[in-house]
Amino acid sequence: MNVKRYLPILDWAPRYGRDQATSDMVAAVIVTVMLIPQSLAYALLAGLPAQVGLYASILPLVIYAIFGTSRTLSVGPVAVASLMTAAALAPIAEAGTSAYIAGAVLLAVMSGIMLTLMGVFRLGFLANFLSHPVISGFITASGIVIGASQLKHIFGVEASGHNLIEIIHAIGVSIGETNGYTLAIGVGAWAFLMLARKHVKPLLKGLGIKPRLADILAKTAPILAVVVTTLLAWFFNLDEKGVRLVGAVPSGLPEFTMPPLDTGLWSQLAVSALLISVVGFVESVSVGQTLAAKRRQRIDPDQELIGLGTANLGSGFSGGMPVTGGFSRSVVNFEAGAETPASGAYAAVGIALATLFLTPAIAYLPQATLAATIIVAVTTLIDLPALGRTYRYSRTDFGAMLATIVLTLVHSVEAGIIAGVALSIGLFLFRTSRPHCAVVGRVPGTEHFRNVLRHDVELCPKVTFLRVDESLYFANARFLEETVLDLITREPELTDVVLVCPAVNLVDASALESLEAINERLHDAGVRLHLSEVKGPVMDRLKGTEFLAHLAGRVFLSTFEAWQALTNKPDRMMCSK
């Protein structure tokens, strides 16, 4: 066993020096300042007490620093995984109850086990089943659902629901009970954060601050909103005026937590845990790869599975919730100059200190402020132009994307993603099941062959050259049979059919049987089947099969060779009768 593969920390820790430590610590301070409100907010989004978000931001970061391969990924609670956690736990228990919290712990542990096993068995390719349009549509729809779900905190009303329809309906019913103070704080924080996002950077640059630093400082606006509204709530006793605050948060570091061992619960949450794992993994890897490439570094997706898996195990066993790599935090970490995963470990120290010393203050934090930070954060997830881009490029991809979005919005996140995956696989198989086929003819005077429908080419009435632009496998084996049989019923004079195969990357057992059947049926009809331009690896397999032994015709290296051999007068316009 290669120890280094499983412990990427051995790659960088032995050469870790003071300069790197300084860079990592600076980045860690900035990430910590971002992470405190985010971890509280995403716990709230998941329906969990605020401290669960903090717990999920301590041990997982330390563990990822040991097992992760990205130098700059910032692991912790993220918006989409929190929404999926809430959706998974809703049928299990009432939000905030001890059974609900135990469910979140179990989800983290199961997700940890699944990711780690997938990493050990190198099953990272499973994430490939999530096509980009499906992931993109899913994240857009999740962002919309998350944003909508936070409106109740802005209005200060009771309203719950796990899809857009339920949420809008619930808010519509209860909007009469809006709390004015809450609304003022929520809208105020929201407006402040939006303005900060748009105008603070230019302002800071105007003050002579370097663009990169200005960028980073602008990202710390949420902590300012948190501090100001917390002070307001404390000073004006806003909880007595009906403003919902985070409330008492236990002080102190997380303790060891056992997940519930109820097997019924495990099987009930299995699909949710798998989806949270895979979605989180895909997001982490794409952020990690983007950042790594900028410095010509590499991440190892299979080891990333182990890094994220062990981080989730750490989160679960320390009373946390499912975690993964967050996009905005990782970018900030990268741009603030983090050089090694140690930066994450330092941020964990920051969060641990917050858990020890800041909890009395957090009690006064209005939930509306957290809701505003969530809403502003998720707007970056919503990518509606992607719909148009995908539509213009490919209708089938667009179909899968739209189905994902619509089902996520109107039904549930799980239905959305499952439908998206099923549809993209189905549409891909459908597309390859009717491959592009072209009858080709010779470009006069050359050795090249082109589609008769697109080019002015020489033909021979007795020999048809059919080019198939796809690997031959079970989904199109029957299509091939039908195409060739159509050919011979349409052309009664035909004596030879040449399958031109430069684009055939694979011939599976089904296609082999179809080729045998085609050969036999053509033979019954007095027509010989030939092949040309068969690729090396495909030919290697065909050798020794009965198909080649029974093939009525020949296998030609080039289509021109077949033309010369079968049409007799290779240099005339028309071949002999």
Add this chain to the structure above:
Amino acid sequence: MNVKRYLPILDWAPRYGRDQATSDMVAAVIVTVMLIPQSLAYALLAGLPAQVGLYASILPLVIYAIFGTSRTLSVGPVAVASLMTAAALAPIAEAGTSAYIAGAVLLAVMSGIMLTLMGVFRLGFLANFLSHPVISGFITASGIVIGASQLKHIFGVEASGHNLIEIIHAIGVSIGETNGYTLAIGVGAWAFLMLARKHVKPLLKGLGIKPRLADILAKTAPILAVVVTTLLAWFFNLDEKGVRLVGAVPSGLPEFTMPPLDTGLWSQLAVSALLISVVGFVESVSVGQTLAAKRRQRIDPDQELIGLGTANLGSGFSGGMPVTGGFSRSVVNFEAGAETPASGAYAAVGIALATLFLTPAIAYLPQATLAATIIVAVTTLIDLPALGRTYRYSRTDFGAMLATIVLTLVHSVEAGIIAGVALSIGLFLFRTSRPHCAVVGRVPGTEHFRNVLRHDVELCPKVTFLRVDESLYFANARFLEETVLDLITREPELTDVVLVCPAVNLVDASALESLEAINERLHDAGVRLHLSEVKGPVMDRLKGTEFLAHLAGRVFLSTFEAWQALTNKPDRMMCSK
């Protein structure tokens, strides 16, 4: 709407003449003689009263003659569909009860609706999801299970079960109660049929009968076994000696039957009905195509769906069971000279006459005789050498086949076929998710480029030519990113990467985004991305995308053009630094 498309009978009926009618009638007589014992036996196999098999062999044949496109397919009860019917109905009701019979009617109606709708919406391609190895493995395993399930009738014992383990166990428990008379009849009939299959043909030929006729006569052996054992049972009153007979069969034509309208039952049987439909369709089409090609005729798979669908509707509404095209009967029909589907309608008349006049005799038919005909018939389904052939050709196809066989044998037919389909799709996606990629170099002095690992070719240290032998889509988009990023981390001198794309038949939206990401990451690392030999349809799509607008490098028509442009000294062994 094209009436002729939906009514293939209009193709042949207007020109139907006396010669054709004579040929069709001769074939019909022979098929009827085969069909009587088969329809009784397959009803028995499905756990249904004998008359249900007869009912399923009347109206469906007439309807198929109107809507079917195969000239010679013989529709009716078949072994595998009967086994699947029994498996589907086992959890619903006790075999032979009225609820069970109503379930069979419902299965036929649902299967009819599904097939007809699939035909109208041209969804015949769905059948492609059943790869040949899965179908072949499934039929082999079904044959084994069917054969084993009939042993209880040969021994005359009570034993039930829906997979090999249950059946063997049940027979083991009850074998002590074997009935000697039943065993004698069963083994006698079995031996007779085996001998007939092997030796009757040569014997008849020796008597001067033409080979084709001898072949057909040999296939009528089952009716002889039926007649002889029925006479024995009647003459010696064998039912009083414990030999189980078919028993009283109601005389007369089938009546209109309504399927149960219980929605719970419909949803419970939906998956089974779909599997029966698809498996039946695949078998019918492959038999139909094989026979049609011998006469340079064509069948239309989408219209076949309508033909089989309406035949199943007819079967259900006349108190029958699921039907499809039978392999052996269709071959006999073809070889006996049937020229049009009218032959099937004539056979229906034969079965109707049998239902009217032969039922008193059928009451004395020993079940052991029917079991023997089933066992002999299904041995032709079992194709064990296919396992070896598939293993030698492709391990992945073999894996799907083996899983199908094992699950069908030890669990159930439905688990077997679902696992086979899921596995073949999964393995195909896995296979294409790690496509064959080769760094290629120039064959010295030519314009050709070949794999550096297989050939002695020219290279350039600053430019890498990477050929990808697969369409680019979501399952391999990430693999491509990793492959290219690996390349640039391994080769620090690299300035240009050329993706050589002659085998890329498709670039979906996921792969497009991956190409964008690759281009961007290479750009960040100071490397330009180029493409060469992009196919026409792929290029048509890429035009107008942001990827082409942002592409750091160029799109070259040929790889040689790229070589000339990027390596500066196209005719030297080494390119310039």
